[in-house]
Amino acid sequence: MVNDLRSRRITLVWLGTGAILLLALALLGLVMRVAQAVPGLISARVFYAMLTLHGSGMAGISLTIIAALFWYLMRRTLPLSPAVMQAAYGLTMTGALLLVLAAARGFGAGWTMLYPLPAMPGPVPAWDRWAAGLFIAGFALIIGAFALWSFDFLRAGVARYGSLGRMLGLDVLAGTTAPGAEPASPSVIAGAVVAVDGIATLLPGTVLATLMLANLVAPSFVVNPLLAKNLDFFAGHVLANVQIYIGAGVAYALLPLYTHRPWKTGKVLVAGWLVTLILVMLSAFHHLYQDFAEPVVVQIIGNIASYASAFPPIVVTIFAGVMLVHRSGMRWKVAPLFLYAGFAGWAIGGYAAIIDSSPALNQYLHNTLWVPAYFHTFMALSVVFFMLGGVYHVMPELTGRSLAEQLGKKAAALLLIGGWGLVGTWFLAGALGQPRRYTFYLAHVARLGWLGAGCVLIATLGMALIFGDVVRVVVSYVRTNDSPS
């Protein structure tokens, strides 16, 4: 009972702080969009520092927030540790603070920074070594928080199911589930895949951070640039992708509660997640297409793995999720609305990513706005939507108060219109050749820049409506000091 109260409090603090951070980072995005539409509004230095903070903050903070939400949903199934979540919160917030300090000191190498850029910002240095060091340390702390989560999830799952194999549902695949025993739920399987991939890529990520910090401290220590890039994209790719798998875990846990139909663990689902376990790492090779110095076989593996990685989510999660809702008579409350919209973002963003993972098309699209377009489609319009669906579901449990349904539906409409409008302008601008990471739009797509800025404004308004409602509920809960129901 005490542990449950503690779990609720930790989750509420996580979600409250997360809402503030995500809104602040979204506002940075709005400023950047306006700056792109109005060249000269802010300097290039400030723009790239904001771009870096926005990218690293969104990638890192959304990973830990959706992991925290998933942790809360899974705590009744697995003996998860509240102390670990408290430690993860401390690491994440310290990491976020370091990222802000790095941006304040001008660090603007991008969140997928390439060696030796952090130590060598250019002929007119835009940041000092301290700023680069703060950024790498801050990001490492956030990833460290996710590593803690992964270890705890694995520990709890093995303790509950007896082994990693059963946690992954292999007994279902082999037909050896003990009589009377329930196999791992789809949420547990998704979480197990995330934890395994998270821990496996933690090592390359740690090596990269160590090499980069060593280079900052002792510039005479030289790192092989291709090795640094390979480690960067191997770890970065997996850590970005697992967020959507945690989102799938959230959908597995919540959607059946609204459709009143179970999401069963079947052989196809288990096989799909096993394939995903491997392919998420191998598809990282599609980031190496443009590195002519690396072997062609890497491109072939990346291409095959990227194409193949599309099938498991489409079949076992998105299609199954649609079938779960179809003719279920589900009442379209805000929580399932966001979860369902999250499937759309995953499917469409994933399809656009597959297009970019075709080497011939990647030749044209790889450094254009097409890339941020698909990345934002499955981060903002899928991961964040899964997160919002989860928030609308758990808030009554956490505070004894519900978020306003009608306001939530209006906010959802604004987010859908603004969000899809924004990525739509990016897809179009990218296909028309607008480079990514430019501070301005090329003349022939300048109108798309304005349109994109307008769409961000609409989406930010939707986000602000939800944020305001969350604040209302939390303040009301704190003021009356009610115990959670």
Added chain:
Amino acid sequence: MRSVHRGKLDAAAARLGASLALALLAAAIDGLAHRNLVVHLVGEHMALVATGIMAALSARRIPRLQWVQRSTGHCPTPVALAGLGAILIWHIPAVFGLAVAHPAFHGFMHLSHVAAGFALGSSVPALKPLVQALVLIGADGLMSIVGLGMIAGAMRYGDYPPAQVASAGAAMIVTMQALWLLLPLGYWLANNDIGGSTRNVGRTLDQE
């Protein structure tokens, strides 16, 4: 019923292991391995480790060899770490270079791979389930770093051309994901030997 199934599986593993070892001793493959690092580093080494693992798993059913299982069962963690260490050490370019240059050292390298596989096959099933998982995942992560280094040309092996080293790195990462992670899980599960207690399976915390 289950013991019959397990016996058949172990027998099949033993035959497959012996066939693999014999195939690798064949002059044609050995010669190819000398010319091509992809065959040498991935095919030969992984297969030799797999041979050792299968031999160890099969040895559990042979009464005369069960003392091996019993002895490693007392201290499975050091045995598993020694097995992993024996494999990893040959991935250090200088050590591998020595093995390629000296035939006797080369033979020792191959023998040590089989021995490492045997050590892993006899010790890992005796590890606690969480440690089993961490050994698998940790080794996968470590070998990914080596593979990414090879792809980038940061590591050189003997006189093999850089392009071959890079391809071997990519092949090693694929092999690690496909074989290292999935095959042990599948084998242990089929043997109902994946470790751990099943008493809590299917019960939620609220039911306790």
